[in-house]
Amino acid sequence: MEPILTMKHIRKTFSSTVALGDVSLELWPGEVRGLIGENGSGKSTISSIAAGMQKPDSGEMIFQGQPWAPKSMIDALHRGIGMIVQESGTISGVTVAENIFLAELDQFKRFGVIDRRAMNRKADEALAGIGVKDVQGSTPLAALDFQARKLVEIAKVVMKQPQILVVDETTTALSQTGRDILYDVIKRFRSEGRAVLFISHDLEEIMDVCDTLTVLRDGARIRDFKKEEFEPDAIRTSMIGRELQGDYYRSDFTPSRLEEIALKARHLQSGGALKDVSIDFHKGEIVGIGGLSHCGMHSLGKVLFGAEKPESGSVTTADGTKITNETVAMKHGIGYVAKDRDVESLALNTSIRDNIAIAGMERYALGNFLVTNAKEKPYVDRQIESLSIKCAGRDQLVSQLSGGNKQKVVFGKWIGRGSEILILDCPTRGVDIGVKKAMYELMTSLKKEGKAIIMISEELPELMGMADRLIIMKDGVVMKEFPRSESLSDAEIIKYMI
Amino acid sequence: MAQTNLAKKNRTRELLVALLPVAALLVLFGALCLTVNLKGYRLDMYLKIVFNEGVVLAVVATGAIFIYSLGSFDISLGASTLFSAAIGVMVYNSTQSLPLMICTIFGVAIGCSLLSSVLASVFHIPVFVTTVAMMSVLSAVAAQIITANGGALGGIGIPATVVAPLDNVPFKLIALLVFTLICVFVFDFTKIGRRLKFLGSNPVCAKLSGIKVNVYAIVAFVMAGLGVGLGAFLTLVYTPSVTPTTAGSIGMNILVAIVFGGMPISGGSRSRIYAALVGGFSYILLNNILKIVIDSGAGYGISQIVSAVFFLAVVYVTSMNYRTKLLPR
Ligand SMILES: Nc1ncnc2c1ncn2[C@@H]1O[C@H](COP(=O)(O)OP(=O)(O)OP(=O)(O)O)[C@@H](O)[C@H]1O
Ligand SMILES: [Mg+2]
Numbered sequence: 001m002e003p004i005l006t007m008k009h010i011r012k013t014f015s016s017t018v019a020l021g022d023v024s025l026e027l028w029p030g031e032v033r034g035l036i037g038e039n040g041s042g043k044s045t046i047s048s049i050a051a052g053m054q055k056p057d058s059g060e061m062i063f064q065g066q067p068w069a070p071k072s073m074i075d076a077l078h079r080g081i082g083m084i085v086q087e088s089g090t091i092s093g094v095t096v097a098e099n100i101f102l103a104e105l106d107q108f109k110r111f112g113v114i115d116r117r118a119m120n121r122k123a124d125e126a127l128a129g130i131g132v133k134d135v136q137g138s139t140p141l142a143a144l145d146f147q148a149r150k151l152v153e154i155a156k157v158v159m160k161q162p163q164i165l166v167v168d169e170t171t172t173a174l175s176q177t178g179r180d181i182l183y184d185v186i187k188r189f190r191s192e193g194r195a196v197l198f199i200s201h202d203l204e205e206i207m208d209v210c211d212t213l214t215v216l217r218d219g220a221r222i223r224d225f226k227k228e229e230f231e232p233d234a235i236r237t238s239m240i241g242r243e244l245q246g247d248y249y250r251s252d253f254t255p256s257r258l259e260e261i262a263l264k265a266r267h268l269q270s271g272g273a274l275k276d277v278s279i280d281f282h283k284g285e286i287v288g289i290g291g292l293s294h295c296g297m298h299s300l301g302k303v304l305f306g307a308e309k310p311e312s313g314s315v316t317t318a319d320g321t322k323i324t325n326e327t328v329a330m331k332h333g334i335g336y337v338a339k340d341r342d343v344e345s346l347a348l349n350t351s352i353r354d355n356i357a358i359a360g361m362e363r364y365a366l367g368n369f370l371v372t373n374a375k376e377k378p379y380v381d382r383q384i385e386s387l388s389i390k391c392a393g394r395d396q397l398v399s400q401l402s403g404g405n406k407q408k409v410v411f412g413k414w415i416g417r418g419s420e421i422l423i424l425d426c427p428t429r430g431v432d433i434g435v436k437k438a439m440y441e442l443m444t445s446l447k448k449e450g451k452a453i454i455m456i457s458e459e460l461p462e463l464m465g466m467a468d469r470l471i472i473m474k475d476g477v478v479m480k481e482f483p484r485s486e487s488l489s490d491a492e493i494i495k496y497m498i
Numbered sequence: 499m500a501q502t503n504l505a506k507k508n509r510t511r512e513l514l515v516a517l518l519p520v521a522a523l524l525v526l527f528g529a530l531c532l533t534v535n536l537k538g539y540r541l542d543m544y545l546k547i548v549f550n551e552g553v554v555l556a557v558v559a560t561g562a563i564f565i566y567s568l569g570s571f572d573i574s575l576g577a578s579t580l581f582s583a584a585i586g587v588m589v590y591n592s593t594q595s596l597p598l599m600i601c602t603i604f605g606v607a608i609g610c611s612l613l614s615s616v617l618a619s620v621f622h623i624p625v626f627v628t629t630v631a632m633m634s635v636l637s638a639v640a641a642q643i644i645t646a647n648g649g650a651l652g653g654i655g656i657p658a659t660v661v662a663p664l665d666n667v668p669f670k671l672i673a674l675l676v677f678t679l680i681c682v683f684v685f686d687f688t689k690i691g692r693r694l695k696f697l698g699s700n701p702v703c704a705k706l707s708g709i710k711v712n713v714y715a716i717v718a719f720v721m722a723g724l725g726v727g728l729g730a731f732l733t734l735v736y737t738p739s740v741t742p743t744t745a746g747s748i749g750m751n752i753l754v755a756i757v758f759g760g761m762p763i764s765g766g767s768r769s770r771i772y773a774a775l776v777g778g779f780s781y782i783l784l785n786n787i788l789k790i791v792i793d794s795g796a797g798y799g800i801s802q803i804v805s806a807v808f809f810l811a812v813v814y815v816t817s818m819n820y821r822t823k824l825l826p827r
Binding site: 305307326327329330331336338343344345346347348349350351354357358359361362365368369370371372413 | 687688689690692693695696699700702703704705706707708709710766767768
């Protein structure tokens with residue numbers, strides 16, 4: 001048997017950064033290969049080279065016995081390798097159907113006019129093909145949330161029946177329903193003798209989904225694992241080059257908090273997203289908020305930060321101030337890490353320095369006005385250092401960072417300014433286990449300093465592992481509150497989610 | 499070792515790209531000297547023209563950088579230059595007070611800018627509509643004032659002696675320099691400027707970082723108004739009379755100048771004040787060269803077409819560079 005894809009001695013550099021030193025990789029028919037490694041280890045780079053998004057500096061690729069040099073991602077998809085990218089790969093100004101058929105609108109042209117009905121029907125079929133029923137081809141993409149957009153992207157790629165599917169760090173943005181859809185797609189690829197390259201930072205997931213596993217570190221292929229060799233500690237050790245202690249969540253199981261309330265939500269009502277939501281958030285408390293993607297938890301995060309206006313109800317701080325917009329929220333020490341990182345949390349074509357400084361300037365600007373290099377550079381460097389952001393320097397553009405390192409920049413932006421109340425929407429999305437551990441430790445120490453932390457997440461283990469109190473939402477309603485406890489079980493929680 | 503070499507090479511390349519507009523300026527300067535010489539015209543006369551036109555364009559464009567850094571634009575700045583100069587002349591002629599005239603010019607210029615920004619940001623009328631409307635209204639009103647008061651001459655003016663003491667190179671250079679320094683200071687070393695640039699880079703993220711979009715749009719327009727005011731005053735210093743065509747094309751020329759200066763029209767963090775300075779003079783040089791070379795031979799207007807083509811080429815190249823950096827990761 002021949003591999004479907006062989007990549008030999010691939011090298012890729014970005015000015016002074018060596019993203020891939022000399023990496024070789026094969027994908028066999030029916031194989032689901034996992035790719036794991038720390039942030040910036042080169043996973044997105046190697047897979048996007050295979051999928052035609054960028055070209056290697058040197059090296060050779062053979063796909064189905066032929067030399068492989070796709071001109072673009074679209075070209076690659078048409079010829080047999082499709083990729084789901086790490087961040088949003090859809091365009092928000094147009095409909096779902098137009099997103100799916102972007103590169104081939106011509107096929108729906110009748111006498112020079114696009115037959116939208118036919119296109120929408122085809123799009124509905126493509127979506128149904130992967131088991132998505134609640135998204136229509138005619139819907140404007142802007143009306144969809146992050147998860148639904150990802151599903152549109154998956155439908156678009158799978159519809160082309162590629163021989164190889166590349167999935168780059170997608171699952172952490174999906175709730176269980178979304179994940180199940182993707183897992184079904186992967187199973188289908190395996191049983192049909194096609195192949196999948198699957199990137200994730202979730203060790204359990206990757207061990208569950210994949211048949212083989214390749215570990216990358218600093219742009220080099222470190223080791224391969226076969227299914228029977230899968231063993232979390234061994235994989236972790238080879239990822240980071242040293243041993244990491246097994247569990248990284250909080251070790252205590254007693255809920256604790258200060259008496260004082262930091263933020264009060266009262267009778268929040270917002271379309272279908274929030275229905276009469278009232279919650280008190282205490283100082284020194286980590287409140288976890290979980291549920292399915294549509295349960296309203298992401299809207300809640302926005303409303304708490306003043307970024308979305310509720311139809312009725314209020315958010316007030318300890319001193320009675322109403323949070324009506326982002327500026328007021330920030331004045332009262334609230335910070336917000338948004339879920340849609342590349343759009344809402346970062347200005348991509350701007351330096352790390354500008355992105356971190358933009359929220360923290362008040363802290364060092366003279367007279368809240370004059371910004372000097374002498375004050376700003378050390379401030380930014382401190383964040384880069386304390387979060388160990390892997391970059392060429394503070395002036396590097398954020399768009400050039402790996403996914404996890406972008407997330408660290410967002411953290412630096414909000415933690416650096418000393419936020420008293422942190423609203424974190426999917427905070428550990430795309431970050432590797434080492435960084436996750438650091439972030440959890442950071443959350444614990446912020447809690448000890450008396451800060452209020454609101455953690456919205458799709459990851460149940462993370463919520464159970466960190467929260468003093470776990471709030472489960474469903475259809476905009478708070479269904480249940482669980483205090484932190486050792487005896488809490490997934491099954492019990494999930495009951496209230498679905 | 500190899501890595502640092504590579505990094506150095508890269509930095510050199512970035513520096514070269516940044517210096518490209520300056521190189522273009524120098525080349526154009528050489529070209530002007532050459533063409534003027536070949537035609538046997540007087541170089542000192544042309545340098546004077548270029549200097550005077552260049553200072554005005556550079557000043558107005560420098561102020562306009564604040565608007566352009568938001569990824570927005572304003573082509574009515576030429577019309578408001580004309581309008582404020584016209585009102586300034588009227589005020590001088592009825593009060594005989596130079597200080598009052600100067601205050602009026604700045605007041606009117608900032609007032610026009612404020613009006614544009616309020617229309618655009620508070621009432622959410624698309625910039626492209628407000629700016630065209632402002633341009634038409636302002637130039638129509640100015641023309642009306644000028645023809646109503648200028649009589650058969652078709653222009654109004656202040657006595658040349660009033661501003662004659664200021665009509666010299668040092669004064670204009672100092673005015674340009676001081677204004678540029680103020681703008682650089684605000685743009686790069688204050689919270690206001692930094693937030694403006696960030697807003698231009700990603701408005702959604704800026705809003706979620708506590709930046710009040712409307713407030714900063716107004717700030718940007720006020721800074722542009724300052725540039726317009728100074729530009730209008732310098733125009734009067736150079737030619738103490740105002741006709742309906744005075745400063746007419748500045749609105750469009752700013753756009754071209756800023757792009758010539760190496761700033762992306764999408765604004766954001768790569769916005770630079772010096773783009774207006776370098777680009778302003780480059781544009782005036784190019785314009786004068788084209789006038790000498792083409793208009794003396796062929797029909798009028800070809801120079802406009804040539805500079806338009808040039809402009810599109812520059813925009814295309816810069817935006818191409820920009821697009822390749824937008825890969826989703
Ligand atoms: N366009 C670019 N310009 C400069 N450096 C880049 C660029 N793209 C990637 N890099 C660098 O290459 C290295 C590998 O990046 P890559 O995105 O492949 O990491 P990754 O393994 O996908 O990480 P993550 O888990 O955080 O997504 C990183 O150090 C990154 O900063
Ligand atoms: Mg990646």
